[in-house]
Amino acid sequence: MAHLHITSWVIAFVLLGLATTFYRADNQKAAKISQMILRLDYLLILYSGGSLFASYSNYGPGVIIKVVIGLWVIAAMEGVAVKYKKQKPAAKWWAQLSVAAIIAIILGWGFLPLGILPS
Template sequence: MAHLHITSWVIAFVMLGLATTFHRAGKQKAAKISQMILRADYLLVLFSGGWLFSSYANYGPLIIIKVLAGLWVLASMEAISAKYKKGKPAGSWWLQLTIAAILAIILGWGFLPLGILPA
């Protein structure tokens, strides 16, 4: 399930990049399609994350912080795509996305048992 979760996150970041690029280029139809795919991918991220959460239930505060960081990433991604759609600046949301993603990656790969970093 960890591979599905990581793959869905990669797809989400790619779709966010495409949506913002299409909005900047003025291709509203392509931007809307990529934004809808991004929103559908959120469901896959939430499903796989919930599955992983249920298998990590005994990790206490680390898993709770990881879940909150993951939800923060999703909220930041949605806010960025909404700001680009409205033509407003999204700089603060990009900063939040970066901080939350780094936190989630460090917790997921460094401290939880399915991670790849040495613990």
């Protein structure tokens, strides 16, 4: 399930890049389609993340923090997309997304036992 989760995150970042690029190019139709597919991908992320969460036998603070950070990443991605759609500055949302994504990657790959790095 970890590979599905990682793959869905990669797809989400690609879709976010496409949506922001289309919004900047003023291609509203393509941007809206990209953003809607991104929102569907959020469901896949939540499903795979929930499955990973359920597979832990001990819900320690690291797992709980990872869930909260993961939700923060999703919220920041949506914030970036919405700001681009409304043609408003998105620098604060990009900063939040960068910080949250880096923390989530470090926690998920390095510290939690179901990560892909050896323990």
